[in-house]
Amino acid sequence: MLDFQGISVHYGHQNVLSNVTFRVNKGDRVGVVGPNGSGKSTLFKIILGEMSTDTGELIIENSPRIGFTRQNPEPDTPDETLLEYSLRGIPGLSEMEARIHELEDTLYNTSQLSQPSQLSQPSQLSQQLLHELGDLQTKFEHLGGYDIETRVKIALGGLGFTVEEFSKPFKSFSGGWRMRAELSRVLASKPDLLLLDEPSNYLDLPAVDWLQKFLKLYDGTLMLISHDRYLLRTLTNITVEVDAGTVTRYEGDLDYYLTEREVRYEHLKAAKENQDHHREQLQRFVDRFRAQATKAAQAQSRQKLIDKIDEERIVLPKRYTNSGRLRLAEPPPSGIEMFRCENLGFAYEMPRFVFRGLEFNITRGDKVALIGYNGLGKTTLMRIIAGTREPSEGKAVLGHNVVPGYLSQEFAETIPPDLSVYRNAKNAWDAHGGGPEKVFRNQLGAFGFDENDVEKPAGVLSGGEKIRLAFLRLFLTAPNFLLLDEPTTHLDMDGRRLLQDALKQYKGTILLVSHDIDFVREVATSVLEISRDGLRQYPGGYDYYCEKKESGTSQPSQPSQPSQLSQPSQLSQPSKLSSRELRQQRAAERAKIAPKVKELKKRVETAEKKIEELQAALDAASEELFNPKPDTDFAAKNREVRTLQFEIDRYTADWEEAATELEALTAANNG
Secondary structure, eight states: OOEEEEEEEEEEEEEEEEEEEEOOTTTTTEEEOTTTTHHHHHHHHHTSSSSSSSSEEEEOSSHHHHHHHHSSSSOOOTTOBHHHHHGGTTTTHHHHHHHHHHHHHHHHEEEEEEHGGTSSOOOHHHHHHHHHHHHHHHHHHHTTTTTTTHHHHHHHHHHHHHGGGGSEEEGGGGGHHHHHHHHHHHTOOOSEEEEEEEEEGGOOOHHHHHHHHHHOOOEHHHHHHHHHHHHHHHOOOOEEETTEEEEEEOOOOOOOOHHHHHHHHHHHHHHHHHHHHHHHHHHHHHHHHTTTTGGGHHHHHHHHHHHHHHHHEEEEEEOSSSSSOOOOOOOOOOOSSEEEEEEEEEEETTTSSSSEEEEEEEETTTTEEEOOOOOOOEEEHHHHHHHHHSEEEEEEEEOOOEEEEHHHHHHHHTSOTTEEEEEEEEHHHTTTTOOHHHHHHHHHHHOOTTTEEEEEEEGOHHHHHHHHHHHHHHHHHHOOOEEETTTTTTOOOOHHHHHHHHHHHOSSSEEEEOSSSHHHHHHOOOEEEETTTEEEEESOHHHHHHHHHTOOOOOOOOOOTTTOOOOOGGSSSSSOOOOHHHHHHOOOOOHHHHHHHHHHHHHHHHHHHHHHHHHHHHHHHHHHSOOOOTTHHHHHHOOOOOOHHHHHHHHHHHHHHHHHHHHHHHHHHHH
């Protein structure tokens, strides 16, 4: 499908891609990996024709329909709604639909004006129009035009939009939510080739989980740029590494790549050592004999060999030469209780509360993942605990000798971009007692900052460097309660692993928000979930959380009110029911929900029966369109087909909703 042949790209003197040759076959699911700034997005720009190559060429076979997300999505008109924007994912589809309607109306008007004797003998114009209509309907169906609205609504819902938001103006959404809409638009368009560049960056963890399930069913060719190990591990079967100007294709998934790249690195390292040693020998000869007439020819010959070596210089992958280090200080002692809130509520604008009625506590040594869709107050809660915001109501209390260390997803919130690396770190050092300059300089070096880095303004640092600076500041303040809001967003895969390992070894307490499922799975020992229905606490890690969610056995910590999140603290008081009492309780619960189960079963049966009837009618109407009778009214018959398809979609949606709810109820009572 895609054949990269000797492609090179240069930015000024920077060699971004050098003699890149590899192939993507139809049906491949390719994970594109590598350090930040290595040229991964450049590959996509070449595919999309947004960038030309300095040498080489890209051959795209069979003109596939390509789906990709734009970085700055804008509506066509100021009043365009979220749903209308998302429906424009297939170029030319709306124009095709308009032409179909135009042809139907023309054929209908022609049939009305014709004499009865002419109905059995369509004019040449009518035959041409019928032929065009048939071709357009076939193309429209092939592109998924008849069910695109259903697919778009499913994608929007899965990515966190509510049904009420479908009709809101697209321009009213923030940049992150616009990117979600752009993603839903691309996913629903069913392209032949899907290009996704860090799709999880704008998503919360539930939406990442939905995206993974959706892409698992995608049957086209996928190229996924990501540092998210969960997505790469579960969605790809080919790995392409972009690093140090080179591109290497590995015939396997992420785990295969991680193993094989170590083997390849050892081979590269040995080859580079041999090459460097050989060059050094040649250079010594040239330096020694270039001035001697008797040896000048030999020196010149060796200089040519040196020049050739320089042209073919082996470059080690950037990740091995620029990984940095990350250490966390031993946390100072504190009391058992790290944080407690009572009837906590917050509103940016009264009386619209982000959350109300929160009551939970975090104890020493807990590593808690805060999970939930964006907009439900995760970052706000973090800021309240960190002391950068005050509650609108209730209490938020830190425990005895608790020192919070807050890492914001907005670096400018904690790291002034105009201050240098040195000054940002020194301010944190001085604010907490300071100490000898030599000790401070040693800490800078321990986090990978040398004399060339310390005077850089923080605003020009890479994502990984900013994370290291943020953790250096935390190290210097010696916190015992880390509050980490999306700490992996700007890190590549190796940076995430370094951070993950450091946090696993950390002896203090952690509350973190992250969309990286593998990261949460490895670090968190418990989960706190915020949803529109309330707040739930799960005493195990992420896998335990998923198991309980799938089984439907999790319970809110207390009944939640529509505008409030409920209290999880009661979950720490396990029930001490006997087996007999437990059976009686379950029997009572089954009896209680029996009417609801009966109602849902009836809805499922009714929907199934109705879908069967409508499908039979649709088959008959479609057959008449393909084999028309002399008196067939094409416009009316097409309207009938669209109506039947709409009704089938409506009853299918009702069937899915009822069946899902019935399954959840059944699972909850059998758990």
